[in-house]
Amino acid sequence: MENSKLPRLGFVLLVGLLISTAGTAQNKIQGTVTDQKGTALMGATVKVIGTGLGTATDAMGDFTLEVSDNAKLEVSHIDFKTQEITVGSKKNFTIQMEASATELNPVVIVGYGTQRSKDVSSAIAVISSQDFNQGIVTNPIEQIQGKVAGLVITNPGGDPNSNPTIRLRGQASLTGGQSPLVVLDGVALDDPGQIANIPPGDIASYNVLKDASATAIYGSRGANGVIIINTKKGRAGKAQVTYSDYIGVAKIGKTYDMLNAAEWKTAASQFGASEATITSLDKGGNTDWTRGAITRTAVSNNHNLSISGGTDKFTYSGSVNYSNHPGIVINTGKNEVGLRFNADQKALNDKLDVQVGILNTQTNRKLVDQSIFTFGFSTPPVYPIFNPDGSYFAFQDNSQANAVMHQMEQLNGAKEHLTIMHATINYELVPGLKLGATGSLSYFNNQTDYFQPSYPVENNFNNGSKYNENRDSRKGDLHIDYSRSWGKNNLSATVVHEYNDFVYDNFQASGQQYPVEQNQNNALENGNTLFNAINSYKEEFELASFLGRITYNFNSKYYLDASFRRDGSSKFGVNNRWGNFPAVSAAWRISGENFMSNVNWINDLKVKAGYGVTGNQDAIDAYRSQQLLGSVGRFYDAGSSSYPLAYAPTQNANPDLKWEEVHGVNIGLDFSLFNNRLSGNVNWFHNKTKNLLYNYAVPVPPFAVNTILANVGDLLNKGVEVQLNADIIKKQHFGWTLNGQITFIRTEITSLSGTYAGFKVSTDNIAGGEAQGRGLTDYPITFLKVGFSPFTFFLPHYLGVDDNGSQLFADGKGGKVTQGSLNTSMYNYINPAPKFSYGITNAFNYHNWGLSFFLRGVVGQKIFNNTLMVVSNVTRLPGNNISKVGLTNGIKDAPVASDLWLEKASYLRLDNFSLSYSFKNISFFQSLQVYVAGNNLFVITHYKGFDPEIRVTNSNEAYIDAINGSDVNVITGTGSDGYYPKSRSLSFGVNVTF
Numbered sequence: 001m002e003n004s005k006l007p008r009l010g011f012v013l014l015v016g017l018l019i020s021t022a023g024t025a026q027n028k029i030q031g032t033v034t035d036q037k038g039t040a041l042m043g044a045t046v047k048v049i050g051t052g053l054g055t056a057t058d059a060m061g062d063f064t065l066e067v068s069d070n071a072k073l074e075v076s077h078i079d080f081k082t083q084e085i086t087v088g089s090k091k092n093f094t095i096q097m098e099a100s101a102t103e104l105n106p107v108v109i110v111g112y113g114t115q116r117s118k119d120v121s122s123a124i125a126v127i128s129s130q131d132f133n134q135g136i137v138t139n140p141i142e143q144i145q146g147k148v149a150g151l152v153i154t155n156p157g158g159d160p161n162s163n164p165t166i167r168l169r170g171q172a173s174l175t176g177g178q179s180p181l182v183v184l185d186g187v188a189l190d191d192p193g194q195i196a197n198i199p200p201g202d203i204a205s206y207n208v209l210k211d212a213s214a215t216a217i218y219g220s221r222g223a224n225g226v227i228i229i230n231t232k233k234g235r236a237g238k239a240q241v242t243y244s245d246y247i248g249v250a251k252i253g254k255t256y257d258m259l260n261a262a263e264w265k266t267a268a269s270q271f272g273a274s275e276a277t278i279t280s281l282d283k284g285g286n287t288d289w290t291r292g293a294i295t296r297t298a299v300s301n302n303h304n305l306s307i308s309g310g311t312d313k314f315t316y317s318g319s320v321n322y323s324n325h326p327g328i329v330i331n332t333g334k335n336e337v338g339l340r341f342n343a344d345q346k347a348l349n350d351k352l353d354v355q356v357g358i359l360n361t362q363t364n365r366k367l368v369d370q371s372i373f374t375f376g377f378s379t380p381p382v383y384p385i386f387n388p389d390g391s392y393f394a395f396q397d398n399s400q401a402n403a404v405m406h407q408m409e410q411l412n413g414a415k416e417h418l419t420i421m422h423a424t425i426n427y428e429l430v431p432g433l434k435l436g437a438t439g440s441l442s443y444f445n446n447q448t449d450y451f452q453p454s455y456p457v458e459n460n461f462n463n464g465s466k467y468n469e470n471r472d473s474r475k476g477d478l479h480i481d482y483s484r485s486w487g488k489n490n491l492s493a494t495v496v497h498e499y500n501d502f503v504y505d506n507f508q509a510s511g512q513q514y515p516v517e518q519n520q521n522n523a524l525e526n527g528n529t530l531f532n533a534i535n536s537y538k539e540e541f542e543l544a545s546f547l548g549r550i551t552y553n554f555n556s557k558y559y560l561d562a563s564f565r566r567d568g569s570s571k572f573g574v575n576n577r578w579g580n581f582p583a584v585s586a587a588w589r590i591s592g593e594n595f596m597s598n599v600n601w602i603n604d605l606k607v608k609a610g611y612g613v614t615g616n617q618d619a620i621d622a623y624r625s626q627q628l629l630g631s632v633g634r635f636y637d638a639g640s641s642s643y644p645l646a647y648a649p650t651q652n653a654n655p656d657l658k659w660e661e662v663h664g665v666n667i668g669l670d671f672s673l674f675n676n677r678l679s680g681n682v683n684w685f686h687n688k689t690k691n692l693l694y695n696y697a698v699p700v701p702p703f704a705v706n707t708i709l710a711n712v713g714d715l716l717n718k719g720v721e722v723q724l725n726a727d728i729i730k731k732q733h734f735g736w737t738l739n740g741q742i743t744f745i746r747t748e749i750t751s752l753s754g755t756y757a758g759f760k761v762s763t764d765n766i767a768g769g770e771a772q773g774r775g776l777t778d779y780p781i782t783f784l785k786v787g788f789s790p791f792t793f794f795l796p797h798y799l800g801v802d803d804n805g806s807q808l809f810a811d812g813k814g815g816k817v818t819q820g821s822l823n824t825s826m827y828n829y830i831n832p833a834p835k836f837s838y839g840i841t842n843a844f845n846y847h848n849w850g851l852s853f854f855l856r857g858v859v860g861q862k863i864f865n866n867t868l869m870v871v872s873n874v875t876r877l878p879g880n881n882i883s884k885v886g887l888t889n890g891i892k893d894a895p896v897a898s899d900l901w902l903e904k905a906s907y908l909r910l911d912n913f914s915l916s917y918s919f920k921n922i923s924f925f926q927s928l929q930v931y932v933a934g935n936n937l938f939v940i941t942h943y944k945g946f947d948p949e950i951r952v953t954n955s956n957e958a959y960i961d962a963i964n965g966s967d968v969n970v971i972t973g974t975g976s977d978g979y980y981p982k983s984r985s986l987s988f989g990v991n992v993t994f
Contacts, residue, residue, distance in 0.1 A: 030064045030921075031093030033057045033075060041097060044077040045237055049084070056238060056926050064921060109207045109228050111183075111217040113481070113494050115551065121559045121587035121608045122214035123666050123683045125149070125723070128205045131739075131841075133854060134914040135933035136248040136300050136985045138325050138334070139164055140200040140229070146839030146856035146911060148208050149683070149721035149741035151225075156950055158253070159980035160325040160334050161365045161414075163193045168210060168225030170717035170747045171790055172662055172689050175709075176619020180208075180225035181218055185342070185357055187422045187440040188221065190473050190502060194444060195229070197361045197418040199321035199338040201244055201304030204232045210721075211685060212664025213610025216583030219545060219565035220615035223662040223689070231359070232306065233342055234317040239309035240926070246933075246989030248300040252291060252328050253936055253982040254946055256867070261286040261381045283393065285384030289376040293385055294403050295981065298326040298333070313350075316343045321361075328983045329368050331407050336363045351428040363416040367448075372403035373979055377870070379403065394456035401458060411451040411464075411520050419443045432484045439476040445469070451520040463531075464521030465510035474501045488555035498545040504622075505538035539622035541570045559587040559608075569617055569659070573625040576658035585610030585666075604672040604679075611666075615659040619693045624709050627653035649704035656756070658711055661690045680724040689715040694752070696761035712754035712761050715790075719745035735845045742838040747789045769960045781864065781897050782960065785829065791959050793830040793864065796822055798900035805892030819896055830902060832959040835860030839911075848920065850931075854912040858948070863905040864960045865945045867979070869895045905948040907941035910934075926993040935985045947982050 033044040046063045047054035049072040057063045067073070073085040080097035107114045108124055117126070125148045132143035138160040145153040145164075155164040166179045179192035189195065207228040209215045215222030259267060261282075268278050287293055306319035318341040326333035338361040345354045378399040385404050387393050392405040419442070426436035451464035477498040484491050511527035519526070549563035565581040587608035590596060596605070630650035634643040664687040672679040692713035700706050721743045729736040753762030767780035768791065782791050797810040802818070811817045812826045836859050843852040895901070916931035941948045945961045961979070 027069060027087075027091065028064065028066050029087060029091050029093065030062065031095055033061045033063065033077070033095045033097060035080070035097055041077055041080070044075060044080075044097070047074045047076075048072070049074050054238070056240070062920050109230065110214060111209060111226060111228070112479070112496055112547070112549070113492075118556065118589075118604070118606075119551070119553055119559060121561050121585040122209070122610050123150075123211040123668055123681075123685070123721075124214055125151075125208040125210065126205060127208070129203065132203075133912045133935075134852075134931065134989075135912055135935040135987050136246070136250065136325070137200045137302075139196045140198050140203055141166060141195055141227075143200060143203065144206050144208075146854065147739075147741070147841075149723045149743045150210055150685075150719070150745070151208055152743075152837060154949055155982075156947075157980035158250075158328055158983040159332065159368060160327050161332070161367055162980065163196055166192065166227075168208070168227075169685060169687060169719065170745045172223050172687070172715065172717065173616055173619050173660055173693070174713070174715070174784060174790070175693050175695070176616050176660065178224050180227045181215075181221045183226060183228045184359070184420065185229070185231055185422060186424065186438065187420055187442065187475065188218075188500075190442055190444065190471050194418055197336070197338075197363055197416060197444075198229065198231075198359070199304065199319070199323070199336070199340065199361065201302070201321055202231045202306075202319055202338070202340050202359075203229055205230045211610055211666035211683070212612030212614050212662060212687065213561070213583045213585040213666060214612070216581045216612035216614050217547060217549060217563050217565060218614070219547070219581040220543070220567040220569060220579060220617045220659050222581075222614040223616035223660060224618075231340060231342060231357075232308065232317050232319070234308040234310045234315035234344070236310050236312045236315055239307060241994040242304075242306045242308075242992065243994075244302075244304045244989065244991045246300075246302050246987045248302075248985050248987030250298045250300065250328055250983040250985035252295045253939075253984040255290045255295075255981055256377075256946075258288060258290055258377075259381060260288070264381050281380060282382045283384055285382050285393070287379075287381050287383060287385055289379050289381070289403055290373075294330055294372055294376060294407060295328050296326075296330055298328045298983070300325045300985075300987070310344075313346045314344070316341070318342070327366070327368070327980070329372075329407070329980060330404065331410075332366050332368045332980075334363060334365045336361055338362075348427075353424075353426045355424045357420075357422050359418070359420045361416075361418050363414075363418075365414040365416070367412045367414060368980060369406050369410055369412060370980075371401075372407050374399050375401050375403040375406070377867075392456075394458065396455075396458040401455070405455065406452075409453055409455070411449055414446060414448040416447075417443070417445045426481075432482055434481045436479050436481070437477065438479065440474075442471075442473045442475070444471040446471075449521055451517075453517050461512045462514050462517055463510065463512035464514065464524060464527075465508060466521055466524065467506065467508045469506035470504070472503050475499070490553050490556075492551045493549065495548045496545070498543075498547070500543040500545075501540070502542070503538070503540045505536070507534075507536045509534050541622040543570075543617075544568045555592070557589045557592040559585075559589075561585045561610075563612075567615065571617055571620050571622055571625065571657075572659065573655035573657040575655050579615055579659060579661075581613050581615060583610065583612030585612075601674055602671070603674075603676050604670065606670045607668070608670070609665075609667045612664055614662045614664065616662070616689075617659045619660055620657065620709070624651070625654050625657040627651060627704065652698070652703050652705055652708040654708055654710060654756075656711070657709065658691060660693055660711070663688050663690060677727045677730070678724070679726075680722070682723075683721045685717075685719060685721070687717040688750075689717075692751075694766070696756070696763070698756070698759055698761065708756065708761075710754070710756045710761055712752070712756065713749070714751040716748045716750050717745060719743060733847050735843075737843045738841070739843075740838065740840040742836055744836045745833075747833065749784055749786050749788060749790060752784065752786055783829075788829055789831050789833045791832055793832055793862075793899075793902060793959070794824075794827050795830060795897060795899045795902060796827050798896075798898040801891055807891060807893065807896055807898070809896075809898060819893065822896070828899075830862065830899065832862040832864075832902070833860075834858045834906075848918045850914075850916040850918070852912075852914050853910065855908060856911045857906070857908040859906045861905045861948070862902050862959065863943060863945065863948060863950055864897075865901045865903050865943070866960050867946070868944055869897065869901045903943050903945070905941060905943040905945075905950075907939055907943065907948040909939045909949070910937040913937055924994065927991070928993075929991045931989050931991075933987050933989065935987075936982060937984065946979055949982075 033041045041061045044057040048067050055063050067087050071087045075095050076082040108117050108120050127144045127147050141153055150169045152167045153164050168180045182189045182192045182195050209226040215226045218226055265278055302323040304321045308317035310316050321338040324335040340359045342357040384393050392402050422440035424438040426434045428434050446469045448467040454460055454462045477496050479496040482493045509524050511524050511532045513528035545567045547565035551561045553559040562584045568578045587606055589606045591602050591605040628651040629647050631645050632648045633646050635646045666685045668683040670681045691711035695707045696710050698708050723741045726738045728738055765783040765785035768782040783794055785792055799808040799816055806818050808816045809822050839856045841854045914931055914933040916929055919928040922928045
């Protein structure tokens with residue numbers, strides 16, 4: 001009987017289940033989550049309360065779920081207030097999220113801490129990933145090129161292995177490094193160039209600290225500004241897997257239009273070459289050495305796979321990256337593999353917070369032989385690349401050689417390893433008071449390999465070398481953070497003790513005349529022992545610091561921020577080991593006053609002012625304050641009949657040596673108008689570099705050598721920056737956003753005179769960059785001169801040619817003189833610096849489509865076109881190549897460096913263009929976006945050279961475009977004599993989130 005009850009019980013349960021199921025029938029709903037402006041929110045979490053069901057919105061803010069009619073949804077986003085929605089009978093939802101305090105006032109990293117954006121009283125710019133430049137990126141800093149007022153990022157060529165120069169608010173030194181301090185996740189990079197080793201896809205945002213009141217917290221390293229890079233972090237919630245990839249195609253952007261074989265023969269005949277000479281030189285080729293021979297179409301690809309997620313107690317983010325960027329010059333390029341992991345663990349009732357991170361990258365580089373660019377301009381087109389049997393056609397005549405053979409046959413590469421490990425622990429002792437410690441280890445290793453074989457005809461000895469360098473550091477700090485709010489008062493304070501230890505060492509071995517070339521540089525001991533060379537170097541210096549900062553605001557209307565840092569460095573003389581770096585800034589939120597309550601079109605209006613002192617110790621090597629001894633050759637020892645090394649002083653001691661100081665003032669205005677449709681800021685700054693370092697001449701005796709590095713001279717930077725953001729059109733399905741910045745900067749050398757140890761050390765001007773080229777006299781044409789900007793030119797005024805083709809110049813008295821009567825009293829100083837630079841971004845969205853393009857430009861700069869002057873030297877024919885432009889100037893003699901070659905070089909560049917499409921409701925994907933992007937699509941300029949975006953260096957060659965220059969940045973640091981042409985690229989990419 002008991003068993004008969006089981007079927008009845010099963011029937012009852014089945015009926016109950018059916019009734020229950022019918023009562024909770026599942027319905028498919030869909031919706032869109034937006035912010036208060038109607039902009040789609042990607043990554044918002046939509047959960048069914050009381051169940052395990054949930055999803056996340058895609059790139060268009062859309063979601064789809066199957067729920068019952070009586071279900072309730074919880075919609076959340078890290079930047080917005082959580083909402084609860086009852087489903088009912090609705091099938092479609094548009095959920096507009098209300099901004100949280102975090103979204104309305106995003107966090108700004110100010111160095112050793114954070115502030116809400118509304119509370120910042122100094123000049124700081126924040127650029128998030130959605131505003132980065134798209135397309136092929138070979139160096140992460142290119143992501144914000146042209147985006148920040150006052151920040152000039154110059155990539156003077158297309159070499160994927162070169163580092164862009166970075167200048168923030170002008171030039172702050174004559175001899176020292178001028179790149180801003182770069183801080184990665186709280187760890188200062190030992191060399192700004194290491195930014196090239198950070199995978200671009202891992203970067204979430206850049207915070208640019210521009211004025212001295214913001215950068216003084218970094219003391220002796222903040223004179224050139226600070227760029228803080230934040231990598232992506234995990235968020236609590238469902239694990240997200242993101243994959244991004246692009247494939248790009250790049251070609252040469254521009255080069256000179258050189259003569260082809262037929263044109264070369266005609267030109268050679270016109271300039272007096274006999275038919276026999278032309279015939280003897282004609283080897284049957286028709287080669288464009290500067291374009292078709294040494295350049296190619298380069299195909300790049302980039303992959304980034306990341307995973308992030310966690311709980312309210314533990315979050316994580318990790319990624320693996322691979323990129324391959326062949327250069328447009330044959331046998332050049334770089335590829336990189338990177339790993340990154342960040343984690344944050346909270347414990348002990350959230351009083352303990354532990355953060356750890358690691359970044360590891362390996363970069364392989366194929367480097368360019370810079371001499372091939374000179375070969376390209378010098379070699380006639382009638383020379384072929386290959387012999388009929390496929391071997392290289394070999395030749396040599398001064399600056400002529402087979403450029404393809406040189407680039408392809410050389411071993412010329414580098415391997416770099418960068419590892420940064422860091423950890424921070426904070427413990428809340430009592431509410432508002434935290435005690436913590438931060439530590440980091442940085443290891444950077446660079447290994448270069450070089451081997452040049454012996455080439456037929458050239459009669460060169462083969463030679464090879466190996467080079468290894470390590471740049472390592474240990475950094476740590478103890479810090480106390482305190483914050484308290486009472487009534488309308490808000491106070492925070494930070495105290496830090498910091499210690500840094502830096503070690504740098506290198507080693508190089510080289511030789512030549514190896515009997516077995518197949519060994520390349522792997523058996524350096526087997527060469528001619530007379531030419532074996534070994535070099536090594538090691539240095540270490542320490543930096544200890546004490547710093548504090550207090551920030552106060554009353555009722556979010558009146559702000560005061562004060563900081564003080566004291567740095568001690570082993571680099572400096574015994575009399576100046578310690579330096580003090582104070583800063584203070586204040587702000588007033590005018591829009592918070594009662595008298596502004598009826599001004600509805602002003603949402604936010606804040607004025608701010610700041611003053612600070614920062615330092616620059618990069619201008620000084622570890623032992624420049626000490627007297628050094630070194631080898632100065634050999635002497636004959638009659639007793640032993642040998643030639644031992646002779647040692648003598650090679651550097652004067654300077655116990656008074658200290659860092660350069662920048663005293664900076666900033667006055668700014670932040671605003672947001674018309675319901676936040678128009679926002680931006682304006683900043684005026686005035687920075688003066690004092691104790692300027694330079695190598696000055698001193699008498700021998702009493703000094704051991706005739707120069708000394710001394711703190712003498714001043715430099716002034718002043719200017720205005722304007723940054724604007726506008727939502728011009730903001731509709732539900734269409735929007736147009738316009739962002740732009742413009743910067744006016746004037747730099748002037750105000751002093752190069754002073755005294756040291758009772759001796760006058762001064763100069764009126766310092767010679768710098770030279771005009772160079774075959775058949776030309778090398779002499780300086782730029783100078784550092786008091787009262788002028790750096791890199792000022794000193795040139796005669798060109799007036800044309802006479803009937804004989806001789807050049808004519810102004811004599812300064814209204815007359816003309818020929819080259820033979822020209823003297824420097826007839827020369828003029830000419831400022832080449834630009835009047836202003838600017839960048840403009842237009843972004844459009846229409847339904848699933850997105851379109852943006854970025855224009856960047858410079859107005860008022862001048863460039864000395866040394867390359868054109870060289871190729872215009874028609875006396876080099878026959879036996880040499882020449883640009884077609886060089887046939888039209890009528891000059892018969894070797895050109896004189898004059899303002900004929902100083903060209904106006906203002907430009908407008910379409911730097912970046914992208915078109916994207918975001919798919920909706922794609923199975924298995926939270927979001928899916930495809931895009932096409934272009935870089936350096938066109939340049940509008942009057943400049944006749946390769947490209948008007950010239951290098952900005954520490955030498956005086958900044959405004960000289962020279963095929964025989966000496967300051968193009970290459971990894972090996974051996975200098976250069978060529979220009980790697982810029983590329984024009986198109987890329988296709990996809991971004992997927994699972």
